[in-house]
Amino acid sequence: SNTIAGHSKKKAAAAAATDSFGFSVAYRGALVDSGAGGSGSGGFDSSSTATMESNDHLSRTESQFQLRQLAKERERAERDRLVLWRRPFATVYYALLECNFLLTNLIIRLWHNRLRVGLVALLLMALAGLRHVEGPHRRYLDIVEDTGLWCSWWIWLGILSSVGLGTGLHTFLIYLGPHIARVTLAAYECRTLDFPQPPYPAEIGCPSETVPDTVLAPSIWAILSKVRLEAFSWGAGTAIGELPPYFLARAARLSGMDPDSEELDELEELLHEQRHLARSPAAKTQLPFSTRVKLLVHNLVQRLGFWGILLCASIPNPLFDLAGITCGHFLIPFQTFFFATLIGKAVIKMHLQMLFVVFAFSPHLVERLATWIGGAPLFGQFMQSLIRDLLEKQRRSLHRPAGGEAAAAAAASSGSAGRSLLQQGFELLVAGMILYFLVSIVNSFAQSYYKRQYHRDKAVRRAEETAKFY
Numbered sequence: 001s002n003t004i005a006g007h008s009k010k011k012a013a014a015a016a017a018t019d020s021f022g023f024s025v026a027y028r029g030a031l032v033d034s035g036a037g038g039s040g041s042g043g044f045d046s047s048s049t050a051t052m053e054s055n056d057h058l059s060r061t062e063s064q065f066q067l068r069q070l071a072k073e074r075e076r077a078e079r080d081r082l083v084l085w086r087r088p089f090a091t092v093y094y095a096l097l098e099c100n101f102l103l104t105n106l107i108i109r110l111w112h113n114r115l116r117v118g119l120v121a122l123l124l125m126a127l128a129g130l131r132h133v134e135g136p137h138r139r140y141l142d143i144v145e146d147t148g149l150w151c152s153w154w155i156w157l158g159i160l161s162s163v164g165l166g167t168g169l170h171t172f173l174i175y176l177g178p179h180i181a182r183v184t185l186a187a188y189e190c191r192t193l194d195f196p197q198p199p200y201p202a203e204i205g206c207p208s209e210t211v212p213d214t215v216l217a218p219s220i221w222a223i224l225s226k227v228r229l230e231a232f233s234w235g236a237g238t239a240i241g242e243l244p245p246y247f248l249a250r251a252a253r254l255s256g257m258d259p260d261s262e263e264l265d266e267l268e269e270l271l272h273e274q275r276h277l278a279r280s281p282a283a284k285t286q287l288p289f290s291t292r293v294k295l296l297v298h299n300l301v302q303r304l305g306f307w308g309i310l311l312c313a314s315i316p317n318p319l320f321d322l323a324g325i326t327c328g329h330f331l332i333p334f335q336t337f338f339f340a341t342l343i344g345k346a347v348i349k350m351h352l353q354m355l356f357v358v359f360a361f362s363p364h365l366v367e368r369l370a371t372w373i374g375g376a377p378l379f380g381q382f383m384q385s386l387i388r389d390l391l392e393k394q395r396r397s398l399h400r401p402a403g404g405e406a407a408a409a410a411a412a413s414s415g416s417a418g419r420s421l422l423q424q425g426f427e428l429l430v431a432g433m434i435l436y437f438l439v440s441i442v443n444s445f446a447q448s449y450y451k452r453q454y455h456r457d458k459a460v461r462r463a464e465e466t467a468k469f470y
């Protein structure tokens with residue numbers, strides 16, 4: 001009797017169960033059985049059943065994707081409210097906890113790699129000892145040290161520009177672009193690139209020997225060669241800054257885990273759109289322009305590999321993070337991704353940017369720009385006088401004696417009182433950008449810790465529910 005009762009309960013449960021189309025599972029099974037007996041009796045055949053099951057699976061997949069997206073959007077909206085201007089104390093508290101977490105992880109990793117750390121420390125101590133030993137090697141060590149520190153500075157600025165820490169610091173506009181502009185103006189004014197060294201590159205000035213008027217100004221290629229080391233180092237730093245999204249997506253793909261990163265969410269949405277377009281190509285015209293561009297970058301990198309990455313890295317591309325995530329997700333080899341990114345950013349793209357700055361700050365173009373601005377109504381004459389005053393002060397500073405009391409006196413006379421309004425405005429702009437960058441770092445650290453805590457709590461709840469189920 002117990003066996004008969006158990007079979008009755010199972011039949012009742014099967015009859016009550018319904019699929020996403022509203023049909024009961026038992027009824028659908030009856031339809032399949034009747035179809036198997038012959039399609040002439042009015043039942044569904046096997047192809048109709050397969051189509052129904054396929055549509056059922058697609059519908060369930062679509063609904064599950066939408067539910068996941070809704071949950072992520074709710075969590076992201078709550079996390080986005082954790083900023084300094086809305087919740088200052090909580091933001092600072094979470095940011096300090098994140099700093100403690102990162103510092104603890106760094107110490108643990110250094111301890112696990114203590115042998116390598118010890119070898120590097122011994123090498124640095126040996127180099128420091130050699131610097132205090134008199135001999136002909138001191139001159140070469142000084143050259144290596146100065147060049148290494150100079151390149152490391154520009155590499156660090158490049159990393160800050162692209163690593164995605166906070167909002168990212170636009171170091172090309174703040175540091176590298178003005179440096180190339182100063183070198184360009186000095187090359188045309190001094191008619192040489194043999195600047196006194198030192199103080200170059202910390203300070204640019206014309207040599208004390210007067211260059212004859214018959215000597216032509218350096219060529220554009222010579223100016224590019226003068227700043228190529230700084231530009232290549234900065235470009236290499238931007239290529240290094242693109243590695244975290246690649247490694248994040250690669251680790252997620254290999255482990256099969258969902259780290260719930262916003263970048264990976266974006267890739268998941270693109271893959272979902274791609275599957276949707278495969279079923280209905282006409283829907284492509286209804287997609288927003290930004291989504292179509294992202295799909296183009298994704299398909300370009302996925303299909304062309306090295307050459308697609310090189311193309312995306314060789315042009316100013318704010319969507320290059322997506323290219324790195326795509327490469328990591330599809331397990332493109334590291335050397336393929338990194339060397340294509342390095343060549344594109346540090347060689348091709350940097351030469352394009354250098355050419356633009358050198359052309360823009362050539363004397364005839366600057367003078368033409370000042371004349372064009374002077375013809376503008378209202379503030380045209382005022383802006384023209386500011387630009388010409390800035391150029392005149394730049395020319396006078398290039399002919400200032402390098403070193404000695406004369407240089408100190410000239411520097412004192414051209415202090416804050418001698419700075420033009422444009423210089424002061426640019427300094428305020430730089431200070432504002434750096435301040436906003438620091439604020440965005442605090443917000444990013446706080447949100448990162450909040451997200452980690454949220455997923456940790458969710459994992460604990462899921463484990464407790466699983467334990468209760470079993």
